[in-house]
Amino acid sequence: MKLQPKSMPIDVSNLKTICSTCSLHELCLPAELSQSELDLFDRVFDRRRPVKRGDYLYRAGSALHSLFAIRAGFVKSSVMHEDGREQVAGFHMAGDLLGLDGISTSQHTCDTVALEDSEMCEIPFMSLEKLSREIPSLQHHFHRMMSREIVRDHGVMLLLGSMRAEERLAAFLLSLSQRFAARGYSPTEFHLRMTREEVGSYLGLKLETISRVLSRFQEEGLIEVRNKYIKIIKLEDLRELASQRGCST
Amino acid sequence: MKLQPKSMPIDVSNLKTICSTCSLHELCLPAELSQSELDLFDRVFDRRRPVKRGDYLYRAGSALHSLFAIRAGFVKSSVMHEDGREQVAGFHMAGDLLGLDGISTSQHTCDTVALEDSEMCEIPFMSLEKLSREIPSLQHHFHRMMSREIVRDHGVMLLLGSMRAEERLAAFLLSLSQRFAARGYSPTEFHLRMTREEVGSYLGLKLETISRVLSRFQEEGLIEVRNKYIKIIKLEDLRELASQRGCST
DNA sequence: CATTGATTTTGACCTAAATCAACCTACCCT
DNA sequence: AGGGTAGGTTGATTTAGGTCAAAATCAATG
Known part of the structure; x- marks a missing residue:
């Protein structure tokens, strides 16, 4: 490259x-x-x-x-x-x-x-x-x-202590989005650098759950997923899902 | 008092x-x-x-x-x-x-x-x-x-991310035990200052689960519980349960 | 470009913990 | 002293997410 x-x-x-x-x-x-x-x-x-x-x-x-x-x-x-x-x-x-x-x-x-x-x-x-x-x-x-x-x-x-799987993943995607944005990258399109298993570990979930929830988000039109590529389509809805926790950094 | x-x-x-x-x-x-x-x-x-x-x-x-x-x-x-x-x-x-x-x-x-x-x-x-x-x-x-x-x-x-309820509670009790010990109090007998609900919140569990697991620990002879009073009877077994995570502080 | 191994998706099923509910207990507070 | 209330226990039931398994996709390599 x-x-x-x-x-x-x-x-x-x-x-x-x-x-x-x-x-x-x-x-x-x-x-x-x-x-x-x-x-x-x-x-x-x-x-x-x-x-x-x-x-x-x-x-x-x-x-x-x-x-x-x-x-x-x-x-x-x-x-x-x-x-x-x-x-x-x-x-x-x-x-x-x-x-x-x-x-x-x-x-x-x-x-x-x-x-x-x-x-x-x-x-x-x-x-x-x-x-x-x-x-x-x-x-x-x-x-x-x-x-x-x-x-x-x-x-x-x-x-980890009080959110459900969907909320966790939504919060995670939003957090990534914000952090990319703060560094001048697109807040809505990015490549995950980690595997589903690593995301799962971070969020206290199993990799299958990550996969399923991502698929569900896609079905609902919230995001687009292709492998590690993520495109956030309905940022607002995601935010609502995550109960708009500012999620740090 | x-x-x-x-x-x-x-x-x-x-x-x-x-x-x-x-x-x-x-x-x-x-x-x-x-x-x-x-x-x-x-x-x-x-x-x-x-x-x-x-x-x-x-x-x-x-x-x-x-x-x-x-x-x-x-x-x-x-x-x-x-x-x-x-x-x-x-x-x-x-x-x-x-x-x-x-x-x-x-x-x-x-x-x-x-x-x-x-x-x-x-x-x-x-x-x-x-x-x-x-x-x-x-x-x-x-x-x-x-x-x-x-x-x-x-x-x-x-x-929160990777332990089961029993492990969490065991680790919690051990952590308290160590911290009391470091301050010159008994490592095996102490009063919880918080409610089951607060313990639950800390450990990502519901208060009923805390109550049940404490009861189970008691049945198994690991600890003695009376309200907020806790006596640790089998410290080693507890440690094993918690997979002996040094759990900090 | 075919092979291999890692990663991901999806389905079927299971289980730990949540939820709902009833009841008990201790300790305030007048 | 006793009635109220927060806190705690225990049981029955539900459910979110885990586990197991198989197939699909991707990426690295010779």
Whole structure:
């Protein structure tokens, strides 16, 4: 799909993250920084890291070194039941900050894996703490991002604890829709990057149920489905179905 | 139950929080601080606040001013579905830090209410951010507490997403047990401070199911139940039932 | 382009938990 | 002290979603 320049020598300076020119910097960690602060931020965090589909960023039990901001791509994180049952804890896309779970004990508690070829900005956590002591607005924004994760999780708990299958799936599609929209993509047409099984795990349902409900939504003319391609046709009706829960992020 | 000195004039100096002498300071926000840092902390956060059963600390939509550290008592927080369905998001006890959800947008997203007469340490958030810029170990510990909340929430998501009723309740009882133990209370005998309905909401089950499963556990000799009083008899078997998920906190 | 393995759809059937309903119990409150 | 009310138990019945199974579709590979 993507053209890859073959044997061109790579200019290292281009590998720098350069938040100041990144289109995500309104969504991402350096949001709210002034130009001079941004420059400082750039100087400290210059590690960019490509990640291939299927690569793990970290696994449960591994030590926390860095947080990762997603520059591009799509990622899932999941917690494991020791009997092997997997619970998907979240899907993440450009601008999201990963690895927050590892701060608690300096060990990650979930696995995070790329669902498509992606690119991460690696942010050594020690450096982030140090820099955020020097830049109050960075500190505050970091706190807000952690808090947002907590709020998001509460949304998922509400969904898992008290919504029916249709409501869950409607809320899920709407949440994806909003998040794509916030990143400049179409809110009504997109490709699911995950399997039905992964959606099911996230929503506390079985893959067959996901499939059935998607089919039902299609029959009712709410959406169009073809494999992973989704087109939302009646956004309003979906919203009503999900009881219009703002569903976070 | 508790003797309350009647008309004794109250010495205001006793109302100070004085983390340095608080039995919780190993569990609570000032954990890991040196003596001199602790003194500084004491000087900044001297607001103690009693809360009566049924009082709200904050409600969804209200502005974030302070975080609250629980000094004594028991509290629940819950998110509301706009149709009125309540989802209990957590139960909290001494040493827990409340209000983190409000940092994201400077507005709280859940309601937090005391389930018994309690006492809070009020921690103005701005001051906390300021102080944590000056005391790295405070900063780090605060980050750990936020992260711990995220990890805890993942645990709940796992529970809600992939455990059966018995497993959920077993995990819940074990979690309470551990948390009481960490605070110096009996891990095997305690009073539930919440109703069956609230437990049910937290676990994504109906109150009748909670009641039935508790009865079944009792029949099987795993626990003894009398109203809100719980005695755990076969801790190991319970653990096995819950597939021994460390269930956080 | 044929083969293979993963993913998805659909149907038939089953079960865990919800719902509905009746009754019991404890603890407020005047 | 006793009547009211919130909370709890238990049983009968229903149902949403799970489980099992088979077939269809898709995507990767040599």
